[in-house]
Amino acid sequence: MIPSLLSTDTIVALATASGHGAIAIIRLSGPEAISIVQGVFKGKNLQNQPSHTLHFGTIRDGEQILDEVVVSLFKAPSSYTKEDVVEVSCHGSPYITQQLIKLFLRKGARLAEPGEFTKRAFLNGQFDLAQAEAVADLIASDSALTHQVAMKQMRGGFSQEIKALRAQLIHFASMIELELDFSEEDVEFADRDALRRLIFSLQRLIADLLQSFEMGNVLKNGVPTVIAGKPNAGKSTLLNALLNEEKAIVSDIPGTTRDVIEDEATIGGIRFRFIDTAGLRETQDTVEAIGVARTKEQLQKAALVLYLFDVTDTTPAQLQEELQELGLPQVPYLLLGNKTDLATPEQLARFSGLEHVHFISAGTKEGLDDLKQALLHQVHANEAMTGDRTIVTNLRHYQGLQKTADALQEVTTGLNNGLTGDWLAADIRRALFHLGEITGEITTDDLLDNIFTKFCIGK
Template sequence: MLGKLTGWDDTIVALATPHGIGAIGVIRISGTKAIDIINSLFPSKDLSKQSTHTIHVGFLKDDDKVLDEAVVSLFKNPKSYTGEDVVEISCHGSPYIQEQVINAIVAKGARLAKPGEFTQRAFLKGKLDLTQAEAVADLIASNTEASRNTALHNIRGGFSVVLKELRDQLIQFSALIELELDFSQEDVEFADRSRFYELIHSAKKTVVELINSFQLGNVIKNGVSVAIVGKPNAGKSTLLNTLLNENRAIVSDIAGTTRDTIEEIININGILFRLIDTAGIRESKDVIESIGVEKSLEKMKAADLVLYLFDVNEETQSTVEASLLQVQSSNKNFIAVGNKADLIGEDVAQQKFSGDGVLFISAKKNAHIDLLKQRMTDKVIQGTVSTESTIVTNARHYQALQEVNKSIDDITAGLYNHITGDLLALDIRRCLHFLGEITGEITNEDRLDYIFSKFCIGK
């Protein structure tokens, strides 16, 4: 429980900006001795007498040695990120200067912070819950508009609000059930069962929506791997270059030019697609090419999406259908793309390959590439990404929500079967337990250490 974890009273320090040479470097200090330590290094002003949220300029000195001229930002508890006294030093971006300042702070009684320890302290001080803390790490790691907006939504408490409303309602009903147990011999009913049916039905809908959002959340957070597969000379490398708008892969008329997989990343409508150009799939006596074909098949099986590319001039409908059956057996999420349609005309290509689903393009002429990008996006997100709705992006949350869902099913079954109040209360407590694990109301030190160890040092 949190009460066992809140006894931290030491002072920590870390570089909050990336290592290396830059214009400035920010050093963050948090803890009970933060102001006293910096006061001993900053003779310009007595920071203990200054107001919170103020900025001060002066020289940092270690005894008579001038370390740097710096800007010192002061945040007094509890109005700081960690809820403790926090001082941030903006010094010059020399790694040597930063090291000297940090060493002086450590010598005065601070210790080097562990990864994520500032945010962990913010969590332990009640400045934010665990979902918001994890969203901080997601925001730092965000590399698209969609991932940034999703992380910001959760930092603002979007996910927390949904869970809190659900948890508060369950706690209220659980308390009434527990009260009934105290008066069990008098056969009284404090909890309105009809109202509880409505609550559980609403909770089930909310939890299922959150669970179902994880597929989209995983796409937003981690991106989508896309294997471009097909026979030799279908134009896979040309398509890769066209999608990237640069000559990344070698292109030639010689079949089998691509011997190994080439991977590049492209941002389409806020989603990262990891494009994998594979060797052409065919039987070959060439040892190197055969290895490349094996790798292509492996990439196709592991990909989130497969673009099966074929040359409309060389293939027939029967050969394409046979190849698509092979693709479908390995990966059901695919798009059939007919390339080089400009050579025979799109109308002829559509007549030659009847049926819905095939997208005709010309990778070389950049024809219908925007349509292909849109179809790729539609395949993986199946709708518009709404940053105002809560989207689950964390595997830990997803697993806990599955347990919540099972508990809700048990509660529902218990209500319909008219089980006793003590058994119903057990199911409710189990549901509350897993909701509390998501927000951090129920946790332990080992789990917290694991979660925050994945943060960067200084945050």
């Protein structure tokens, strides 16, 4: 368990990744952070130094020098946690970092819990809960877009939208609450038509945020993209070309791929999870049949399907028959005519009238750049990269918005049915509660524990 919200302990943890490295940083935060380090630091008197300064010296355990270090000083409230913070940059030996942390523990600090530095920053008003969660997303970002979305959320883009929604609702809630104080006089302070217009506007904004979660989930977890087709269509060759490595075995023998092969590649700032599957055909081979069954399972889970066919020995009629037999799920798909390097102009011309067809040669990588652009188009990457649209990536935020939308629908139903102010006020308060949970204006110890214990220690 994370300590109580009012904890005044001084905490310490390794802020950099464990293991060998040139430099490691040990972070302390709390009322005794400066004095604990000063007690073992041979150099300038840290108590007398201004905030945001660096100081070279040695850390000593008695007369024994443990390491030469640089101490970074951040005095409250001008620090990440708004407490006194000291960061000790030492040599990146696991032995040295262990000895220094043990020394700080003996001098009065305690080990930080996962996410406790960021939790203290939230509790001390450095940022709200949604921004705090974006810190973890920023650390985990592994592409240009996930970094961009997390940075925007950490700097308050998403929070500002939620707070603006909440502020508008609070005004009408206060007017309706005022009506309840004068219930015997049958007066209305809240304009019902104006409230209806506001609720409609809020519903549209929340619907847009909810819709963005699909994009956010894709950005955060990668786009599951299934490569399917008949045996020897070139699926494994395409996977290797997209990954730029020999991940899958390539052979002229039909049925070489008998299981699902999966790997990731980042294209245009979006992470794709490419899934190479067994060739689709009727087979008496028990192992291959299992592979075909798994292919069909993957197709049901896919967010995008790349259906490969050999342009040299497939006719448009055969292709349409294959697609009908396959019964592609209701997800975006691209038809990829492969082996263009071996095809005649007449063979290519046969498919010119079909939609969603792209011609490639997985073996020579011809057409691969155009395919990548088509992939980005399918997941609306350009919209996320060029617009100022807020993207919801956090499941907790999505659930909070969905509950808010449900409460607002109840308000709309109540207005249409002429419900009294007390019923309307109850539904508005419920909407305010769920919006407040997103930003942390309304929270519980259990909620905070659930969020911050998922952070790494030292952040």
